[in-house]
Amino acid sequence: MFKNLVTLVTGGASGLGRATANRFALKGSQVVFCDLPTSNGQEIVKEIGENVHYIPADVTSETDVQNLVEEISKKYGKLDILVNCAGLADAHVTYNFRAKTPRKLDDFEKVLKTNVLGTFNVIRLSAGLIGKNEPDENGLRGVIVNTSGTEAFRGTLGQTALAAACGAIHSMTRPLALDLSDQGIRVVSIAPGFIRTPLLDYIPSETTEAISQECIISPKRFGDPDEFAHVVQSIVTNPYINATTIEVSGGIQMNL
Numbered sequence: 001m002f003k004n005l006v007t008l009v010t011g012g013a014s015g016l017g018r019a020t021a022n023r024f025a026l027k028g029s030q031v032v033f034c035d036l037p038t039s040n041g042q043e044i045v046k047e048i049g050e051n052v053h054y055i056p057a058d059v060t061s062e063t064d065v066q067n068l069v070e071e072i073s074k075k076y077g078k079l080d081i082l083v084n085c086a087g088l089a090d091a092h093v094t095y096n097f098r099a100k101t102p103r104k105l106d107d108f109e110k111v112l113k114t115n116v117l118g119t120f121n122v123i124r125l126s127a128g129l130i131g132k133n134e135p136d137e138n139g140l141r142g143v144i145v146n147t148s149g150t151e152a153f154r155g156t157l158g159q160t161a162l163a164a165a166c167g168a169i170h171s172m173t174r175p176l177a178l179d180l181s182d183q184g185i186r187v188v189s190i191a192p193g194f195i196r197t198p199l200l201d202y203i204p205s206e207t208t209e210a211i212s213q214e215c216i217i218s219p220k221r222f223g224d225p226d227e228f229a230h231v232v233q234s235i236v237t238n239p240y241i242n243a244t245t246i247e248v249s250g251g252i253q254m255n256l
Contacts, residue, residue: 003028006076010059011086013039015197019225020083020232025051059086059118065125079129082144087115091158108161115165131183138239141184145232148191150249170245177243186242188235193249195223217251
């Protein structure tokens with residue numbers, strides 16, 4: 001199945017995006033991934049090997065994403081799958097009463113701009129190319145998978161910006177699916193919990209262990225990025241999954 005598909009992965013130079021690009025390339029899909037020009041995208045291409053193409057792009061830039069979609073159209077003539085993994089995370093309380101300083105507005109804005117605006121920007125500019133595909137036996141032309149997070153449902157201390165972004169991605173899922181339904185384009189979001197990626201490197205090892213043992217039902221560990229990628233694969237191969245958010249968290253059960 002995957003050998004005939006073209007996949008675009010945003011944020012593909014690390015973490016969830018890299019794992020998704022790797023899994024889909026191994027399955028035989030032609031994979032294009034984008035990340036910032038400052039990323040190690042070319043090194044990732046060498047590591048993954050065949051079927052992978054890197055195009056530098058900032059997902060919040062209309063020009064960058066337009067160029068990205070045009071390059072995919074020229075090289076492959078189509079796009080079947082879009083997986084939005086580009087995103088930021090940080091940890092800041094709203095107001096630090098010890099230092100008597102509020103959270104920087106720029107930090108909050110950066111998370112929302114990259115995670116929410118960036119996701120929507122890529123969707124709106126790539127949907128036209130996906131919609132040109134010939135429909136399959138189910139009348140479907142493609143699928144879009146977005147990355148939300150369990151913060152959408154159970155926000156934690158210092159995660160106001162990430163909770164707002166994850167909540168927005170979750171809330172957009174159904175209306176996006178409705179907007180694109182006439183063209184047979186499915187839209188699904190994944191809400192990962194604690195996945196071991198560079199975005200979570202700021203968490204001390206003792207905190208990681210405490211979260212694993214006290215907050216995650218089982219397995220009592222942080223998730224592996226390929227476990228996220230495996231869910232993306234399942235969404236692509238199951239045409240009846242649409243307009244919903246799937247939690248992948250080991251059953252995380254309490255606020256921190």
